[in-house]
Each structure stands twice: as C-alpha cells, then as structure tokens.
Amino acid sequence: MTASRTRAARRPAVRPWLGIAARLGLAAVWLLAGGAKVDDLAASGRAVNAYQVMPYDLATVIGAALPFVELALGVLLLVGLATRVVAGVSAALLLVFVTGIASAWSRGLAIDCGCFGSGGQLAAGQAPSYLPEILRDLGFLVLAGFLLIWPRTPFSVDGWLAGEAPVEDVDE
Amino acid sequence: MSSRKGRKNAAQVVRAQIAREKRRTRTIWTSVAAVAVLVIAGLIGWAVYSSQKSETFTTPPGANPPGTAIVLGQGPVTVDLYEDYLCPVCKQFQQTSGETLNQLISEGKIRVNFHPVAFLNRFSTTEYSTRSSAAAGCAAQGGKFKEFTDQLFARQPAEGSAGLSDDELIDIGAGVGLNRDDFGSCVNDGKYKGWTEHVTDDASKSGVTGTPTIRVNGKDVADRSPEGIRAAVEAAGK
Structure with a gap:
C-alpha cells in the first residue's frame, strides 16, 4: 500500500464525522435562531423592517414566517432528511442575511442584525457590530457548504432510507 | 467462459x-x-x-389625531418621544432630561407626543411592555397619563423579570389619583392593548428601531442631554 492510498483511505473515514458535526452544528444554529424569535413574531417583523429594504407589511409577513422556517430547517438537519436541499436553502438564506447586513452597514443604518432575536434595535450608545455578524454568518455558510458538497452523514434519515452503511460515500 | x-x-x-x-x-x-x-x-x-394581530383598537382620550401618541403641552414645536416602560435607557433619559421637557412644555414652547411603544416584550416573562403601555392608555383615559408614566419609570422593573403585575400597576394608578375601580377594570380587561400594538406598529413604520428615540419636528435628536434637547427645540422654533 502506498502512502497516497492510505491517505485516501483515511479521509473518507473522517469526512462522515465532520459531516455530522456540520449537520448538527447548523441544526443548532437554526433551532437557536428560530427559537429566540418565535415567541415574539411582531418583534421579528420589526427586526426585518429595520433593514428598510421592503415595505412594512411585507416585512411583518417575512418576519413572522422566518422563525418557523428556521426551526423547520433545524429539525430537518437534526434528523438528516434531504440534507443537500436543506443545506442549499440554508446557504441561500445565509447569503441573504449577509447581503442584508452588508447593505445596512453600507447605508449607515444603526441596527442590530436581529439574527438571534433582539428585535433589530440596539441599546442606546451601543455601536452596531456588523463585521462580527457577517463573519459569524460566513462561518455558518461554511457548514452549509460542506453539507452541500457531502450531504451524506451518519445517523441520518437519508442514510436510513438508502439502507446503506452510514459511512458509504455516495454523491447524490 | x-x-x-x-x-x-x-x-x-x-x-x-x-x-x-x-x-x-x-x-x-x-x-x-x-x-x-x-x-x-x-x-x-x-x-x-x-x-x-388585533383587528380593531380603541384610542384613549388625549391622543394625537392618528392615535399614535398621547399629547402633552400645546407649543409650536413638536417633540416625539418613543419610549418603552421597560427600557433602562428611557428611564435614564426621563431622569436627566424629563425636567427640561416639563419646563419647555410649561413655557409653551413644545408639545410632546409620547409614544408608549412595546418593543421589549421579549425582555420580560409577562409581556410587561405591552401591559404597561396599555395601562398608560387607561391612565390617559383617567387624565393622569403623565403622572402614571413618571411613576412607571420611577418603579421600573429589571429586564428579564416578570415586571410589575397588573395589580401593582393598578396600585400605582390609584396612587397617582386614578379611580381604582375604573382604572382597575380597564387594566384587567386589557382595553388598550390593541392601541399599544397600533402605536408600536406605527413607530416601526416610521423607522424607529430603538428606544428611546427623540424627534424634534420629525428629526432625530442624537444628543439626549437637557442642553441637546433645548438646542434642538430652539433651532426648530426659529
């Protein structure tokens, strides 16, 4: 056995565990983000409205729907159903968030991103922290990207439906 | 083979x-x-x-024409205050600049539109922001909005707590001279909760993203000190 073959053989053994870490990590992000907002949907709407990118009435509808969609994404990732599609939707949503924050930043708005449910308002005298927020979302985007490329992870409904050994690496 | x-x-x-x-x-x-x-x-x-979402709401007496604030004073310059009774910085603002606003009102220079918004419901376990704002509507009904507001800030509960109970709000109301029975039933029925929602929605629509927000003749005032308020009012009055 050559050195390169051992490396190739070792990598697929690590990847599933990275995969499940990414899947559960991203699931936790969505569950926390959705859970923090779901008990005050009006505040969630105000947080969306604070970005000033859409009419107020649309912002309230998006703000009300978003926490539930986030929770659903979290649950789907937790059980590992349709991981690639869910990772794709997650990545798209995160890109929207990053774009929104960047645009708020460039327009000089002073808001909180409202990502984990603070209603979009900053405490007085508190400076917005756009850069950390964007970097954090980019970190989440990496998790989503990993799952988009390698969606098959151990202990997932996808794997169970396929009736395959969890470690088998099939690109679907 | x-x-x-x-x-x-x-x-x-x-x-x-x-x-x-x-x-x-x-x-x-x-x-x-x-x-x-x-x-x-x-x-x-x-x-x-x-x-x-509540479909209808009752506007308390003493509100401005759109029903989004309680009006204090009759001066030519309009000062809009957007405050949440649970917001600690609002309390600070009331303590440092409240007296200046009172003076400007009594000098006949300003009219204050006080918007009791409920932005911070998630920071109490009992939706204190909505309850206190709706109770302030009841106080306006009894003609004691200002007195009740001052008392609410003086006895402001901590963020993250249950806030003051409805009974405590009623006690405060009775303490500032409101009729206990009328005020009590108004608070217990949540008569002005729909109005609070209207006030809060309107604030968000107007681009208010935090409390306190102070606007003099529609313009945001960044310097909330007594001098800053006075200067903004003088400038607007010219």
Missing part, C-alpha cells in the same frame, strides 16, 4: 442502473418533502402572526 462473464457484466450494469434510478426517485421525493415542510412552516408562522 467469456460469454458467461459478459452476461454477468451486463447483469451488473442493469443492477447498477436500477439502483441509480431508485436513488434518484428517492432523492426527488425527500427533496419535495423537505421543501414542503419549509413552505408549510412559513405559512404556519404567517397564520400565527395574523391570529395574534
């Missing part, structure tokens, strides 16, 4: 093809199911929000 091997290969190819086909069908259906779950989740959110 070679033909048997060929048949075996062909069977393998067919099997692999069938497996691929099955996999494809499975992927399509799980994807459809996942997307359906997401869409339904979004619709549930919308439905829940719509059911929470």
Whole structure:
C-alpha cells in the first residue's frame, strides 16, 4: 500500500464525522435562531423592517414566517432528511442575511442584525457590530457548504432510507 | 467462459442502473418533502402572526389625531418621544432630561407626543411592555397619563423579570389619583392593548428601531442631554 492510498483511505473515514458535526452544528444554529424569535413574531417583523429594504407589511409577513422556517430547517438537519436541499436553502438564506447586513452597514443604518432575536434595535450608545455578524454568518455558510458538497452523514434519515452503511460515500 | 462473464457484466450494469434510478426517485421525493415542510412552516408562522394581530383598537382620550401618541403641552414645536416602560435607557433619559421637557412644555414652547411603544416584550416573562403601555392608555383615559408614566419609570422593573403585575400597576394608578375601580377594570380587561400594538406598529413604520428615540419636528435628536434637547427645540422654533 502506498502512502497516497492510505491517505485516501483515511479521509473518507473522517469526512462522515465532520459531516455530522456540520449537520448538527447548523441544526443548532437554526433551532437557536428560530427559537429566540418565535415567541415574539411582531418583534421579528420589526427586526426585518429595520433593514428598510421592503415595505412594512411585507416585512411583518417575512418576519413572522422566518422563525418557523428556521426551526423547520433545524429539525430537518437534526434528523438528516434531504440534507443537500436543506443545506442549499440554508446557504441561500445565509447569503441573504449577509447581503442584508452588508447593505445596512453600507447605508449607515444603526441596527442590530436581529439574527438571534433582539428585535433589530440596539441599546442606546451601543455601536452596531456588523463585521462580527457577517463573519459569524460566513462561518455558518461554511457548514452549509460542506453539507452541500457531502450531504451524506451518519445517523441520518437519508442514510436510513438508502439502507446503506452510514459511512458509504455516495454523491447524490 | 467469456460469454458467461459478459452476461454477468451486463447483469451488473442493469443492477447498477436500477439502483441509480431508485436513488434518484428517492432523492426527488425527500427533496419535495423537505421543501414542503419549509413552505408549510412559513405559512404556519404567517397564520400565527395574523391570529395574534388585533383587528380593531380603541384610542384613549388625549391622543394625537392618528392615535399614535398621547399629547402633552400645546407649543409650536413638536417633540416625539418613543419610549418603552421597560427600557433602562428611557428611564435614564426621563431622569436627566424629563425636567427640561416639563419646563419647555410649561413655557409653551413644545408639545410632546409620547409614544408608549412595546418593543421589549421579549425582555420580560409577562409581556410587561405591552401591559404597561396599555395601562398608560387607561391612565390617559383617567387624565393622569403623565403622572402614571413618571411613576412607571420611577418603579421600573429589571429586564428579564416578570415586571410589575397588573395589580401593582393598578396600585400605582390609584396612587397617582386614578379611580381604582375604573382604572382597575380597564387594566384587567386589557382595553388598550390593541392601541399599544397600533402605536408600536406605527413607530416601526416610521423607522424607529430603538428606544428611546427623540424627534424634534420629525428629526432625530442624537444628543439626549437637557442642553441637546433645548438646542434642538430652539433651532426648530426659529
């Protein structure tokens, strides 16, 4: 056995565990983000409205729907159903968030991103922290990207439906 | 020998093809199911929000024409205050600049539109922001909005707590001279909760994203000190 073959053989053994870490990590992000907002949907709407990118009435509808969609994404990732599609939707949503924050930043708005449910308002005298927020979302985007490329992870409904050994690496 | 091997290969190819086909069908259906779950989740959110929203509201006496604030004073310069009774910085603002506002009102220079918004419901376990704002509507009904507001800031509960109970709010109201029975039933019925929602929605629509927000003749005032307020009012009065 050559050195390169051992490396190739070792990598697929690590990847599933990275995969499940990414899947559960991203699931936790969505569950926390959705859970923090779901008990005050009006505040969630105000947080969306604070970005000033859409009419107020649309912002309230998006703000009300978003926490539930986030929770659903979290649950789907937790059980590992349709991981690639869910990772794709997650990545798209995160890109929207990053774009929104960047645009708020460039327009000089002073808001909180409202990502984990603070209603979009900053405490007085508190400076917005756009850069950390964007970097954090980019970190989440990496998790989503990993799952988009390698969606098959151990202990997932996808794997169970396929009736395959969890470690088998099939690109679907 | 070679033909048997060929048949075996062909069977393998067919099997692999069938497996691929099955996999494809499975992927399509799980994807459809996942997307359906997401869409339904979004619709549930919308439905829940719509059911929470109150359709009608009663505006308390003493409000401005659009019913989004209680008016104090009759001066030519309009000062809009957007405050949440749970907001600690609002309390600070009232302590440092409240007296200046009172003076400007009594000098006849300003009229204050006080918007008791409920931005911070998530920071109490009992929706204190909404309850206190609605109770302030009841106080306006009894003609003691200002006195009640001052007392609420003086006795402001901590963020994250249960806030003051309805009974405590009623006690405070009675303490500033409101009729205990009328005020009490108004608070207990939540008569002005719909109005609070209206006030809060309007604030958000007007681009208010935090409390306190102070606007003099529609312009945001960044310097909330007594001098800053006075300067902004002087400038607007010219």
